[in-house]
Amino acid sequence: MAATALRCLPMVAVVVLSLLLAGAAGAQLSSRFYDRKCPKLQSIVWSATAQAVATEPRMGASILRLFFHDCFVNGCDASILLDDTATFTGEKNAGPNANSVRGYDVIDAIKAQVEAACSGTVSCADIVALAARDSVNLLGGPTWTVQLGRRDALNASQSAANANLPGPGSSLDTLIAMFGDKGLSPRDMTALSGAHTIGQARCVTFRDRIYDDTNINATFAALRQQTCPQQSGGDGDGALAPIDVTTPDAFDNAYYENLASRQGLFHSDQELYSGGSQDVLVRVYRRNAGIFATDFAKAMVRMGNLMPSADTPTEIRLDCKKIN
Incomplete structure (x- = not known):
């Protein structure tokens, strides 16, 4: 199916999911966690996120990426937001995050508004989870019920971020294994990779793909070579390109059409459609925007359920950049 025709398919606007959580995490998280303690929370997050995305559509992708990169390192605990201290080197400058993860200022601005409404009540981790959901929906994607009640970490680990986050050169086997380590299935992985239907990437992250891949x-x-020189170094490394060449600011299923046309920007993207186990699912998502939207929303809920270990000390941070 042509990319133009795909853009005409109706994306499922609302996918409301209320999944029961298992184990200890299930006892802690609830979609109504702040109903009494901070009843205006979701409207505050929505309004602030909408303003940020209206100012810069790319920010929606950045906030979504922020959520991914937080949850994949010791669970969804806002550890990625912590600045370095004398006692730990945090995640902000880890290889997968430096110069690619952004949106910290948006989360800080939302946190300030939330603190003004209900001080010391809402975790930074929950704000990131809500803002990621709202970013997707504001750009035309699905919505879902966010389970709430997360708490914020007291430390962060650059080495853990370097070890737990898949890179743009990852193979399909590596992607399946790394998502599997988080309890996420290959189907979850392929749906969550659809987040690359929005956002931009720096030349340094896809140079090998456009010059060396077959x-x-x-x-x-x-x-892509027009703006990303083969020679590394200099300003060229930071040159931006849309990850989805078709509809870079719309959350839709065109990403999978790109893969079928061998136009994945990252090697790791194209690995989903390279004669391997995920080819059939890519074709399903390419044909059916509704199935992709539903699977993406379900996978986001599952990823949002990733919790720190039970013995991890946590708190409700008053400032997302530092512990209380």
Whole structure:
């Protein structure tokens, strides 16, 4: 199916999911956790996120990425928001995060508004989870019920971020294994990879793909080479390109059409459609925007359920950048 036709498919606007959580985490999280303690929370987050995305659509992708990169390191505990201290080196400058994760200022601004409404009540981790959901929906994607009640970590680990986050050169086997380590299935992984239907990437992250890969559309490679020089170093490393060449600011299923046309920007993207186990699912998502939207929302709920270990000390931070 042509990309133009795909853009005409109706994306499921609302996918409301209320999944029961298992184990200890299930006893702690609830969609109504703040109903009495901070009843205006969700409207505050929505309004602030909407303002940020209206100012810069790319920010929606950045906040979504922030949530991914937080949850994949010791669970969804807002550890990624912590600045370095004398006692720990945090996650902000880890290899997968430095110069690619952004939106910290947006979360800080939302936190300030939430603190003004209900001081010392809402965790930074829950604010990130809500803002990620709202970012997707504001850009045309699905929505879902966010389970709430997370708490914030008292430390962060750069080494854990370097070890737990898959990179743009990852193989399919590596992706399946790394998501599997988090209790996420290959189907979850392929749906969550659809987050790359929005956002931009720096040349340094996809240079090898457009100059060295063979499983790539030649015209697409030439297009990206126009702004991403083969020689590393200098300003070229930071040159931005849309991850989804078709509809970069719309949360839709065009990402999977790109993969079928060998126009995945990252090697790790194209690995989902390279004669392997996920080819069939990519074709399903390519044909059916509704199935993708539903699977993405379900997978986001599952990823949002990733919790720190039971013995991890936590708190409700008053300032997302530092412990109380």
